[in-house]
Amino acid sequence: EAEVAQSPRYKITEKSQAVAFWCDPISGHATLYWYRQILGQGPELLVQFQDESVVDDSQLPKDRFSAERLKGVDSTLKIQPAELGDSAMYLCASSQNRNEQYFGPGTRLTVT
Amino acid sequence: AQSVSQHNHHVILSEAASLELGCNYSYGGTVNLFWYVQYPGQHLQLLLKYFSGDPLVKGIKGFEAEFIKSKFSFNLRKPSVQWSDTAEYFCAVSNNDMRFGAGTRLTVKP
Numbered sequence: 001e002a003e004v005a006q007s008p009r010y011k012i013t014e015k016s017q018a019v020a021f022w023c024d025p026i027s028g029h030a031t032l033y034w035y036r037q038i039l040g041q042g043p044e045l046l047v048q049f050q051d052e053s054v055v056d057d058s059q060l061p062k063d064r065f066s067a068e069r070l071k072g073v074d075s076t077l078k079i080q081p082a083e084l085g086d087s088a089m090y091l092c093a094s095s096q097n098r099n100e101q102y103f104g105p106g107t108r109l110t111v112t
Numbered sequence: 113a114q115s116v117s118q119h120n121h122h123v124i125l126s127e128a129a130s131l132e133l134g135c136n137y138s139y140g141g142t143v144n145l146f147w148y149v150q151y152p153g154q155h156l157q158l159l160l161k162y163f164s165g166d167p168l169v170k171g172i173k174g175f176e177a178e179f180i181k182s183k184f185s186f187n188l189r190k191p192s193v194q195w196s197d198t199a200e201y202f203c204a205v206s207n208n209d210m211r212f213g214a215g216t217r218l219t220v221k222p
Contacts, residue, residue: 033210042116042202042212043156056209091156099144099163101210103156 002026004104006092012110018080021107025074025094031055033101034067034077035091043091049075082111114139116205118213125193126221133188133216135203144206145186147177150215151199159201162186173197195222 005024013019025032030051035043046065048056051072060067064083069075079086089108093101119134137143147159160171167179177188186203198220203213 040214042204042214044212045209048209093156099206100146100158100161102158103148105155 004092004094004102006090006104006107008107009105010108010110012112013082015084015111016081018078019082019109020076020078021090021092021109023075023077023092023104025092026096026102029094029096029102030072031095031097032069032075033093033095034075035093037089037091037106039088046077079109082109084111087111114205114207114211116203116211116213118201118203118216120216121214122217122219124219124221127195128192129220131188131190131193131197131218133201133203133218135186135188135213137184137186137203137205137211139184139205139207141207145177145179146204146206146210147171147175147186147188148202148204148212149199150202156202159188193218193220195220 007022032049034046036046037043046060047067049069052069065079067077087110089106091106092104095101115138117136145162148156149159150156159175160169162169162179170176175190179186200215200217202215205211
């Protein structure tokens with residue numbers, strides 16, 4: 001069964017450092033999502049791509065976060081500089097028709 | 113503002129007990145509704161979904177949910193829970209974007 005791949009699974013970084021996460025969606029899925037999930041809360045959408053174009057990044061803190069999906073396949077989410085409050089699980093999901101989303105295992109970020 | 117509310121933060125049940133987890137949303141217009149489950153150490157998985165048609169939808173592992181439009185609700189049910197149902201359950205609503213509830217942690221005691 002096809003899955004969404006994410007790496008790394010865990011990342012520990014010091015505040016003010018740069019950090020990047022990678023996501024490879026299910027083959028053929030045009031829509032890709034990045035979510036942030038703080039412990040005890042549900043996932044919150046950070047950015048949504050349709051192919052290589054950003055559809056929604058209204059909740060992305062653009063002063064420090066950036067995301068790209070240059071070829072419309074895999075995607076990278078970057079934080080620079082990282083802050084203590086960025087500690088969370090970062091989830092990637094993909095969908096074929098903007099409805100049912102398939103989630104990857106996530107990257108757990110700890111900022112010290 | 114658009115929101116999704118899950119009323120129960122943590123539910124503890126014994127095996128064979130019946131389960132109902134509440135979910136309410138505050139969206140106008142047409143929505144798609146989902147329940148996702150996250151088992152310990154695993155990623156989010158789709159449990160069931162409602163797009164249109166019969167408001168009673170059946171999902172995997174014996175779960176079902178009922179969409180009541182007048183109440184803006186999409187409650188999850190299971191007649192008899194098992195220890196393996198211990199997990200975190202998230203209700204989600206999709207309009208133009210997907211919004212998740214805060215989740216309900218279910219603990220089933222053997």
